[in-house]
Amino acid sequence: MRPILVILASATLAFSGCKPIKDQNSGSGSGSAATKTDPIAKTGSKRLPSKLPPGKNPFNARSRAKKREMFAGAHILIGYKGATRSKATRTKDEAKALAAKIAAQAKKAPKKFAELAKKHSEGPSGKNGGDLGEWPRGRMVPAFDQAVSQLKVGEISDPVESPFGFHVIMRNAVKPLVRINARMILIPFKGSLRAPKDVTRSEEEAKKLAEKVRKMAMKNPKSFEKLVEKYSQGPGKKRGGLLPGWSSRTRHPLFRMFTAELRDLKDNEIAKVVKSPFGFHVLQRLPKPPIFAGAHVLIAYKGAMRANAKITRTKEEAKKLAGEIAKQLKADPKKFEEVAATKSDGPSAAQGGRLGKWPKGRMVPAFDKAIEKMKIGEVSDPVESPFGFHVIQRLDPAKVQ
Numbered sequence: 001m002r003p004i005l006v007i008l009a010s011a012t013l014a015f016s017g018c019k020p021i022k023d024q025n026s027g028s029g030s031g032s033a034a035t036k037t038d039p040i041a042k043t044g045s046k047r048l049p050s051k052l053p054p055g056k057n058p059f060n061a062r063s064r065a066k067k068r069e070m071f072a073g074a075h076i077l078i079g080y081k082g083a084t085r086s087k088a089t090r091t092k093d094e095a096k097a098l099a100a101k102i103a104a105q106a107k108k109a110p111k112k113f114a115e116l117a118k119k120h121s122e123g124p125s126g127k128n129g130g131d132l133g134e135w136p137r138g139r140m141v142p143a144f145d146q147a148v149s150q151l152k153v154g155e156i157s158d159p160v161e162s163p164f165g166f167h168v169i170m171r172n173a174v175k176p177l178v179r180i181n182a183r184m185i186l187i188p189f190k191g192s193l194r195a196p197k198d199v200t201r202s203e204e205e206a207k208k209l210a211e212k213v214r215k216m217a218m219k220n221p222k223s224f225e226k227l228v229e230k231y232s233q234g235p236g237k238k239r240g241g242l243l244p245g246w247s248s249r250t251r252h253p254l255f256r257m258f259t260a261e262l263r264d265l266k267d268n269e270i271a272k273v274v275k276s277p278f279g280f281h282v283l284q285r286l287p288k289p290p291i292f293a294g295a296h297v298l299i300a301y302k303g304a305m306r307a308n309a310k311i312t313r314t315k316e317e318a319k320k321l322a323g324e325i326a327k328q329l330k331a332d333p334k335k336f337e338e339v340a341a342t343k344s345d346g347p348s349a350a351q352g353g354r355l356g357k358w359p360k361g362r363m364v365p366a367f368d369k370a371i372e373k374m375k376i377g378e379v380s381d382p383v384e385s386p387f388g389f390h391v392i393q394r395l396d397p398a399k400v401q
Contacts, residue, residue, distance in 0.1 A: 070137070073151075074172065078120065080092045099167070144169070151170075154170070155170070182243050184232070184234060184258075185217075189201050192206075209280075210281075213282050224284045254278075266285070293394070294354075295395060300388035307345070311345060319384075325339060333393065337353060339353075340352050
């Protein structure tokens with residue numbers, strides 16, 4: 001992991017056990033929620049290296065969308081005794097009859113599909129109205145994919161049999177792939193997942209507070225950061241509640257919930273309150289952040305975050321050395337890569353200090369704040385962060401791979 005990447009990402013993705021962002025090309029993951037939420041998705045597929053060239057990686061959302069037809073839909077699963085992963089005690093014939101009855105009800109009142117799914121579905125997606133999000137052809141078991149492919153958008157199927165039971169399926173429209181950026185205020189309650197020990201409010205009190213905060217944010221969207229500082233008890237509070245950006249086809253269950261409320265909003269609008277196992281979330285859709293590109297020379301010191309055990313210099317010595325290097329590189333910026341390769345204590349030294357490109361908010365605040373004020377090609381004075389002192393050169397994102 002590059003040392004200056006935001007620790008916020010790790011904390012946020014940890015909500016559901018996901019791994020933290022590892023480098024400037026990582027993301028929160030893209031694709032369908034189906035593999036995370038329902039057993040009908042195929043399992044056991046091998047992960048490929050993340051550094052495959054663009055267009056070669058089937059886990060890349062843009063590449064995958066071009067190569068395979070995308071589906072979207074929801075389902076109601078009726079299991080039976082002996083079906084894969086089913087805890088039901090009904091017979092197969094009873095399950096088929098019940099699925100047929102539900103299909104008939106859903107066809108008469110399609111708008112009540114989600115309600116029926118919450119009431120009857122035995123799949124993990126039932127609590128979300130049966131919603132499976134979007135997925136590429138081939139991800140679901142064959143019978144399911146074949147049935148969806150034969151439906152029109154909005155149409156509801158007769159019972160479809162799979163090893164998991166009988167499915168009543170509604171096909172939904174596939175929406176364009178978009179990148180979502182947002183801020184969050186988290187209001188936890190006593191008993192919510194990972195709630196701070198000093199939280200004593202009840203679930204109902206937390207909900208009322210979240211609605212109150214949402215109303216204040218809607219009245220003055222520009223005040224959202226201040227509201228984060230005052231009310232939020234979630235990760236990223238020190239960064240104004242900023243979340244790492246994610247794809248609208250993410251598989252991350254928490255970000256899927258956020259996507260449902262955020263994707264159709266305009267920039268800076270406030271979403272409806274979202275409840276999760278962690279509490280109540282107040283969310284603000286943000287505009288696409290600016291993209292930065294740059295390189296740095298990191299001068300660490302003993303005691304700095306993630307400093308190599310072999311580093312013995314003091315903080316004062318590190319600051320002085322960083323100042324000398326900054327002066328040298330300002331006089332001759334063309335030597336930046338050479339100096340970074342021999343002097344930097346960061347992992348990027350092997351690449352001449354180059355960090356690639358990244359959206360605003362991914363680096364630690366001091367780093368982003370410094371580079372935002374710089375001109376392309378300019379070299380900074382030493383910038384302090386928990387990792388040491390950085391001498392930064394801003395580069396043109398259009399010229400960085």
